[in-house]
Amino acid sequence: MxxxxxxxxxxxxxxxxxxxxxxxxxxxxxxxxxxxxxxxxxxxxxxxxxxxxxxxxxxxxxxxxxxxxxxxxxxxxxxxxxxxxxxxxxxxxxxxxxxxxxxxxxxxxxxxxxxxxxxxxxxxxxxxxxxxxxxxxxxxxxxxxxxxxxxxxxxxxxxxxxxxxxxxxxxxxxxxxxxxxxxxxxxxxxxxxxGLETAELTKYAANSFLAMKITFINEIADLCERVGADVHDVARGIGLDGRIGRKFLHPGPGFGGSCFPKDTLALVRIAQDAGAAARLVETVVAVNDARKAGMAMRVIAACGGNIRGRTIAVLGLTFKPETDDMRDSPSIPIVARLVEDGATVRAFDPEGTEQARPLLPGAVQYCQDAIDAATGADALVVVTEWNEFRNLAPAKLRAAMRGNVVVDLRNVYDPVAMRAEGFVYHSIGRPSTAE
Known part of the structure; x- marks a missing residue:
């Protein structure tokens, strides 16, 4: 090997x-x-x-x-x-x-x-x-x-x-x-x-198709927010169709990692070189890049349009849970923009801290656990859906934070429970009446 x-x-x-x-x-x-x-x-x-x-x-x-x-x-x-x-x-x-x-x-x-x-x-x-x-x-x-x-x-x-x-x-x-x-x-x-060529292309085609499913449900999530629909119910409704399937229909801040960003871009170049442009995949690449870049604006908007001098807790830095991989993680452009706009960022990830340090602005404060990151924060952002974040009691978060804004980019919390605890809760693709 x-x-x-x-x-x-x-x-x-x-x-x-x-x-x-x-x-x-x-x-x-x-x-x-x-x-x-x-x-x-x-x-x-x-x-x-x-x-x-x-x-x-x-x-x-x-x-x-x-x-x-x-x-x-x-x-x-x-x-x-x-x-x-x-x-x-x-x-x-x-x-x-x-x-x-x-x-x-x-x-x-x-x-x-x-x-x-x-x-x-x-x-x-x-x-x-x-x-x-x-x-x-x-x-x-x-x-x-x-x-x-x-x-x-x-x-x-x-x-x-x-x-x-x-x-x-x-x-x-x-x-x-x-x-x-x-x-x-x-x-x-x-x-x-x-054959050789078929096997080589199969990997790119598989990853690009899965990336396309993620991008599709992310765009549907944006539409749900505008029309008052619930993206989770939409995903369940279409995922029960055996021709579509349930997997990779989870809305979020965009895909990252070592495979999807690299492989979708490579497939676009392979197709262009072969004279058979893969326009769907080209769009997936563009939409996903824009989505990751735009996630910080959701946080800034939730904080009233100005985060200078604010303290923001970021939970999760790796591109997905159960890995320490930071490659093309959505947290990178999100945290960079928050720091650029004057916020103090307190971050925690169960496994990715050391990998994150050279990729994120030097001003980021790395914390010992989720509650440590939330302590004194004006707003909290969930970027990666580690199970330990799902299990955090809203009351415990509320007691630790100075402010009450939560921007949940992975929809790990129950909107009703968060609202009952006094949070101004923002999620992805769920109707505003539930926030």
């Missing part, structure tokens, strides 16, 4: 749990040292136990030497980063191609080289060419095996997947992948074999 980041570490640990011998190669010295010392550099529920147990069993190891790790491997997964290329939104494949060349130089015999990273259509063909150019003598195949892991539930997603997609044109490669995923065949998980 080339790359010990989120995808590589989770996938490597899960493959080891399947009974495979897995060597994870990590180039970052600090991250590698942490892994070798038994410290997990990311937060993912259950991952620490899985890593510890498989290291103890001798099935999982960590190192920096690609040659030693891949020399006798049957399959080598490339799981390095593919960030958006600065300036044009295309996926930056420099790490992928560099890894492919290093792997090619180190291999000794037939191996399946698998892209686990999210890569644009055509990447597999390019990797095959790089390997052929580097090692004309080498017998190999290339496969695409995109990951569909949700942060916060990644281990369950790997062990009990909705589907596994494997793109390759070689029966020999298919057999290697079948053996690797044998435990999933035993539980009859759907395993879909496709």
């Amino acid at each position: 080339i790359g010990g980041g989120y995808v590589g570490l989770v996938s490597g640990a899960c493959f080891a749990e399947f009974g495979n011998d897995v060597a994870v190669v990590e180039a970052d010295p600090a991250k590698l040292a942490a892994l070798q010392e038994g410290r997990i550099p990311i937060f993912e529920p259950g991952l620490d136990r899985l890593v510890t147990e498989n290291v103890a069993a001798g099935r999982l190891s960590f190192g920096s030497d690609i040659a030693a790790a891949v020399a006798d491997a049957e399959a080598v997964f490339i799981a390095v980063g593919t960030p958006s290329r600065r300036g044009d939104g295309h996926a930056d494949l420099s790490y992928v191609y560099a890894a492919a060349e290093q792997v090619a130089r180190a291999l000794r015999g037939y191996t399946v080289i698998v892209t686990k990273s999210t890569v644009p259509v055509g990447t597999g063909r390019r990797i095959a060419q790089i390997v052929r150019d580097t090692r004309p003598d080498l017998e190999f195949d290339v496969a695409s095996n995109p990951e569909f892991l949700r942060e916060g539930s990644a281990i369950g997603d790997f062990m009990r997947p909705d589907r596994v997609v494997i793109g390759t044109e070689s029966e020999r490669a298919r057999e290697v992948m079948r053996r690797l995923y044998r435990p999933l065949f035993l539980i009859e998980a759907p395993i879909l074999f496709t």
Whole structure:
């Protein structure tokens, strides 16, 4: 497994749990040292136990030497980063191609080289060419095996997947992948074999469709506020239609994270380059960017249009609960604008504080818990729906705060209970009469 980041570490640990011998190669010295010392550099529920147990069993190891790790491997997964290329939104494949060349130089015999990273259509063909150019003598195949892991539930997603997609044109490669995923065949998980290009595109199409569902319900939420409807009832009403489904119909401040923003933008660029513009996805990107930028204005408006000198508590900084991932989190533009407009921001996140520090303005005060953040605040904003925020008693919040304004961007509280406690309560997509 080339790359010990989120995808590589989770996938490597899960493959080891399947009974495979897995060597994870990590180039970052600090991250590698942490892994070798038994410290997990990311937060993912259950991952620490899985890593510890498989290291103890001798099935999982960590190192920096690609040659030693891949020399006798049957399959080598490339799981390095593919960030958006600065300036044009295309996926930056420099790490992928560099890894492919290093792997090619180190291999000794037939191996399946698998892209686990999210890569644009055509990447597999390019990797095959790089390997052929580097090692004309080498017998190999290339496969695409995109990951569909949700942060916060990644281990369950790997062990009990909705589907596994494997793109390759070689029966020999298919057999290697079948053996690797044998435990999933035993539980009859759907395993879909496709061509390279199909597998590569499937990942982008899946993430873009889910991002589109989120953006759709966010726009419906805005409409609900204008006409007096309840977005939760609308979402339930349409989600009961089996053709639509209930998932990803939760209104909020816009999607973030390591996948949706990057992958929607990459799909737009792939489609433009292919001469088949994906206009729906283009709109999703634009609407989501505008939504995240505009959320701070909801807070400012709820505070009477001026927050200079006010203290605002922010609950939740990561892009979603059960992760420490701050990448493209809605909290970043929200907090930046609040600080820019003169507010004192007191923030708390159960797992994301250290990741947030370099991304948020230096003036932000980081607190020990939710009540600490709320203490003395004129207004409170819920950005991430951690369960511990849902369980906060309104009376306890009211006692801690100086003011009574709550802007709930995740709709975690009951409007009636909040109003009964004396809060001026603002939520997303619910009628004003309930606030």
